[in-house]
Amino acid sequence: xxxxAVALGKGNRSLMASAMAGxxxxxxxxxxxxxxxxxxxxxxxxxxxxxxRFEKHKIDWSAGDLVRATMMQTRPILPAxxxxxxxxxxxxxxxxxxxxxxLIYHSWVxxxxxxxxxxxxxxxxxxLAVGIVHNRTLEKxxxxxxxxxxxxPILAIAPMIIVVLGAIGLKGLVPKAIISTYLCxxxxxxxxxxxxRSPGVLEMDLMRTxxxxxxxxxxxxxWPSSVPFLFTSLKVAIAISLVGAIVGELPTGAQAxxxxxxxxxxxxxxxxxIWSALVTAxxxxxxxxxxxxxxxxxxxxxxxxRQ
Amino acid sequence: xxxxxxxxxxxALVFSLLALLLPLASxxxxxxxxxxxxxxxxxxGFAIVGGLVAWRGVRGLISALxxxxxxxxxxxxxxxxxxxxVAGSSSWGFWSFILALWALTWxxxxxxxxxxxxxxxxxxxxxxxxxxxFGFWLLFLWEMVCQGFGVPGxxxxxxxxxxxxxxxxxxxxxxxxxxxxxxxxxxxxxxxCASGFIxxxxxxxxxxxxxxxxxxxxxxxxxxxxxxxxxxVMWFGFDWQSKAAVVVIMTFFPMLVNTVTGLxxxxxxxxxxxxxxxxxxxxxxxxxxxxxxxxxxxNALKINSTLALxxxxxxxxxxxxxxxxxFRISTExxxxxxxxxxxxxFIAALAGSAFYGVMALMExxxxxxxxxxxxxx
Numbered sequence: 001x002x003x004x005a006v007a008l009g010k011g012n013r014s015l016m017a018s019a020m021a022g023x024x025x026x027x028x029x030x031x032x033x034x035x036x037x038x039x040x041x042x043x044x045x046x047x048x049x050x051x052x053r054f055e056k057h058k059i060d061w062s063a064g065d066l067v068r069a070t071m072m073q074t075r076p077i078l079p080a081x082x083x084x085x086x087x088x089x090x091x092x093x094x095x096x097x098x099x100x101x102x103l104i105y106h107s108w109v110x111x112x113x114x115x116x117x118x119x120x121x122x123x124x125x126x127x128l129a130v131g132i133v134h135n136r137t138l139e140k141x142x143x144x145x146x147x148x149x150x151x152x153p154i155l156a157i158a159p160m161i162i163v164v165l166g167a168i169g170l171k172g173l174v175p176k177a178i179i180s181t182y183l184c185x186x187x188x189x190x191x192x193x194x195x196x197r198s199p200g201v202l203e204m205d206l207m208r209t210x211x212x213x214x215x216x217x218x219x220x221x222x223w224p225s226s227v228p229f230l231f232t233s234l235k236v237a238i239a240i241s242l243v244g245a246i247v248g249e250l251p252t253g254a255q256a257x258x259x260x261x262x263x264x265x266x267x268x269x270x271x272x273x274i275w276s277a278l279v280t281a282x283x284x285x286x287x288x289x290x291x292x293x294x295x296x297x298x299x300x301x302x303x304x305x306r307q
Numbered sequence: 308x309x310x311x312x313x314x315x316x317x318x319a320l321v322f323s324l325l326a327l328l329l330p331l332a333s334x335x336x337x338x339x340x341x342x343x344x345x346x347x348x349x350x351x352g353f354a355i356v357g358g359l360v361a362w363r364g365v366r367g368l369i370s371a372l373x374x375x376x377x378x379x380x381x382x383x384x385x386x387x388x389x390x391x392x393v394a395g396s397s398s399w400g401f402w403s404f405i406l407a408l409w410a411l412t413w414x415x416x417x418x419x420x421x422x423x424x425x426x427x428x429x430x431x432x433x434x435x436x437x438x439x440x441f442g443f444w445l446l447f448l449w450e451m452v453c454q455g456f457g458v459p460g461x462x463x464x465x466x467x468x469x470x471x472x473x474x475x476x477x478x479x480x481x482x483x484x485x486x487x488x489x490x491x492x493x494x495x496x497x498x499x500c501a502s503g504f505i506x507x508x509x510x511x512x513x514x515x516x517x518x519x520x521x522x523x524x525x526x527x528x529x530x531x532x533x534x535x536x537x538x539x540v541m542w543f544g545f546d547w548q549s550k551a552a553v554v555v556i557m558t559f560f561p562m563l564v565n566t567v568t569g570l571x572x573x574x575x576x577x578x579x580x581x582x583x584x585x586x587x588x589x590x591x592x593x594x595x596x597x598x599x600x601x602x603x604x605x606n607a608l609k610i611n612s613t614l615a616l617x618x619x620x621x622x623x624x625x626x627x628x629x630x631x632x633x634f635r636i637s638t639e640x641x642x643x644x645x646x647x648x649x650x651x652x653f654i655a656a657l658a659g660s661a662f663y664g665v666m667a668l669m670e671x672x673x674x675x676x677x678x679x680x681x682x683x684x
Contacts, residue, residue: 022518023518026515026519027523029515136421137437140434141416141437141438141440142438144434145438148660151664152659153613153617156617156620156652159636160645160648164461164462239530239531247621250625251637262536265537266625269541277534278538282530
């Protein structure tokens with residue numbers, strides 16, 4: 001394994017002089033280093049068990065045998081990256097989408113509640129921010145609670161919401177979406193309050209000289225100037241919305257979804273399954289944030305913002 | 308003329324008069340307001356005050372506070388009414404009065420919130436009083452809805468029941484708190500933040516690493532890191548060490564990214580001044596760059612204080628010894644002891660806010676020079 005990593009490192013180092021200037025080169029190299037460390041860790045952590053096995057069966061073994069063996073375990077302590085990739089390939093591309101073993105199926109379960117929660121939370125958050133900006137009493141009484149609610153470990157409530165809503169007949173998508181909603185509307189509220197307040201005194205005065213109504217000021221000044229803030233908080237919100245959906249899947253006893261895969265994997269000691277679910281979740285989160293970024297760029301461009 | 312009348316006062320008047328006409332409780336025993344003479348007087352008084360407010364508006368802080376005090380008396384009365392046969396069989400009259408209460412509370416809070424003064428202590432008092440009133444009102448409404456409609460405790464226990472449970476099981480809650488907070492959160496938080504801080508200083512020395520690590524660090528903050536919990540439980544066992552490991556991973560990256568950003572916060576002018584003094588790397592680091600980075604470091608500490616508690620609690624959902632906040636929440640939910648779950652959540656909220664508060668306080672003492680703490684005049 002080490003030979004492989006060193007070779008990769010050397011190959012990149014020759015290119016490095018030109019790549020050093022940008023960000024892509026360093027990022028790739030750090031990524032490669034992470035993978036190398038991962039391989040090293042896999043060998044180190046899985047080796048004791050393999051050595052035990054060799055001794056027990058009285059097999060002569062060399063270092064090469066050991067390294068090879070540590071990467072082919074079915075239940076390794078730390079699976080090697082290629083094992084995780086193979087498992088992902090197996091469960092994403094080789095299985096039918098409708099199959100319960102397909103990671104696409106589980107991702108879709110998680111993604112649907114993430115998106116539903118995100119949509120509701122987004123609308124709620126924006127409405128709350130509009131209320132807070134336009135009503136002094138609401139601001140004074142509600143804002144401290146919105147801020148202090150950030151310091152509370154909200155995820156702890158997740159199991160209760162799931163079980164209690166399950167008791168009154170609400171199962172599946174909606175309870176998980178409620179957790180996501182709850183998690184993601186706070187950052188949106190805070191970001192939007194900031195954004196709706198971002199027009200300066202000059203702009204507000206100009207609106208007043210135009211004799212603009214509250215509604216016109218909102219629609220033509222406050223709302224457009226809050227859009228960049230909205231997208232920044234949407235990125236944060238969709239990431240924690242996904243976390244909420246994953247944690248929301250834990251208490252239902254591992255039925256479907258990425259969280260369920262994590263839990264089932266930890267019940268049965270299937271480390272490769274845990275890691276592949278984890279990597280899938282990470283990819284999903286990255287994709288969602290990236291998607292919002294793309295929408296942000298398009299919308300801001302249409303609004304005529306300078307990039 | 309009507310347009311000048313105070314809407315909330317009008318609502319209070321209309322709803323309290325309406326309340327008097329409607330039955331207080333229905334079902335097995337029908338109760339009317341007339342059966343309870345003291346309540347009758349209070350509701351009548353309410354109608355009068357509502358009318359006065361509607362007619363004259365609220366002028367000054369004293370009258371606003373007086374209104375809120377009257378509302379407080381009325382809430383005590385409605386609590387008593389609940390104990391005397393209204394619980395579970397509340398009717399339109401009761402809810403109509405609650406609406407009247409809401410209207411006057413809102414008018415009172417709004418008047419206090421609109422109060423403007425130059426006295427700093429008074430400002431602080433108002434800034435505390437308004438949200439406190441609002442919170443109290445929400446708790447009251449929660450209690451009313453639970454008891455008035457007779458919501459089963461399995462679904463949503465009223466705050467009073469949660470409080471009773473909290474007092475009764477302080478020893479269990481304390482043991483959970485020690486296991487989760489004192490052992491897992493504090494040690495994980497300390498290790499995660501310290502390592503993030505030290506690695507950040509190392510990374511800062513190597514521009515190459517800085518360019519390579521920062522984008523990745525930013526990416527990691529968007530990933531669902533809590534997911535590593537089952538792996539950590541597998542590696543480090545069921546006890547608090549595995550939870551601390553999750554906390555370390557969760558707190559490491561925010562600290563790393565923030566500190567690296569903070570280390571480049573020192574201005575070019577100050578840096579050149581240090582150079583003109585002939586200061587070396589370490590002197591510049593300790594005397595200028597680290598102090599300048601402190602606002603960013605404390606930002607990370609504050610973010611991490613919340614993340615740490617979440618990480619530890621969620622990690623306990625994946626397996627723990629028979630003690631700990633996350634363990635208690637997941638098992639008591641399974642046994643439908645929802646009041647115990649709420650008590651635990653209350654403790655978690657308290658611990659989270661206190662932890663955050665301590666960080667904010669430390670920030671205030673360390674970065675007292677920062678513009679955001681300058682007193683406004």
